[in-house]
Amino acid sequence: MTGGAAVEGAPVRVYLVDDHALFRSGVRAELAAAPDEVEVVGEAGSVGEAVAGIAHLRPEVVLLDVHMPDGGGAEVLRRVRAQDTAVVFLALSVSDAAEDVIAVIRGGARGYVTKTISGRELAGAIRRVSAGDAVFSPRLAGFVLDAFSDRPGSAPVGDPELDLLTPRERDVLRLLARGYAYKEIAGELFISVKTVETHVSSVLRKTQLSNRYELSRWASDRRLV
Known part of the structure; x- marks a missing residue:
């Protein structure tokens, strides 16, 4: 083609x-x-x-x-x-x-x-x-x-851990890291609170982190916030 x-x-x-x-x-x-x-x-x-x-x-x-x-x-x-x-x-x-x-x-x-x-x-x-x-x-x-630059501090072209997350999981994580409550995230993304909980659980499992505070720090390190 x-x-x-x-x-x-x-x-x-x-x-x-x-x-x-x-x-x-x-x-x-x-x-x-x-x-x-x-x-x-x-x-x-x-x-x-x-x-x-x-x-x-x-x-x-x-x-x-x-x-x-x-x-x-x-x-x-x-x-x-x-x-x-x-x-x-x-x-x-x-x-x-x-x-x-x-x-x-x-x-x-x-x-x-x-x-x-x-x-x-x-x-x-x-x-x-x-x-x-x-x-x-x-x-x-x-x-x-x-x-795509080589200077110190530049974002990596690829991040294997970040690549594990789906686009919707990244959306949820970004809002979570900004301090949004589950209900607020649901409203922003037009999904249910239950779906937000499911995405957060999936992100925790994939990143092998324990709570939203660790997730927030992880997201900040990867410039998601």
Whole structure:
């Protein structure tokens, strides 16, 4: 499978991947204001649907959400790039956490912007990654520079312990380390308190730590807070 080739002067063909249909509709509406720059050719709300849709429609750029229930953006990247190294990925996420940015860049994304971006800025970012540039929201660029630099104190490119945690476990851990109660975490992430407890238990088991105070210190050491 090979990615669709860009035609000079033509709109960039874009595929949206996000598990929230309302958000996808909003992105479509925003990008429709720049029809000469970008054209949304398809969308998906799950990993499997995204992989199939990208293979069928062969877009030039995929706008990729980082956190989805069935594996997230990293899984889409892994499966698509195993077949097609030409398609370009631009992460578009509500998360501005360093480990999320680094994970998708390691996976092969060409850029990472947050969902506070305007429609006009997003269209420009799509055009730029399609042309070969790397694009990041301003404060996120530093995470990437730190991760791939050799200076003392830089974040490691890979952390085997951190890699054991799922994206949702990292979300729960980050809020826990910030001092949120279980009920507050549940409200922030739109999950039940029981689910929060399950995630915390899983994180404790994977990290071999005993309590939330040790977890908070562990998370702080890895710049999750």
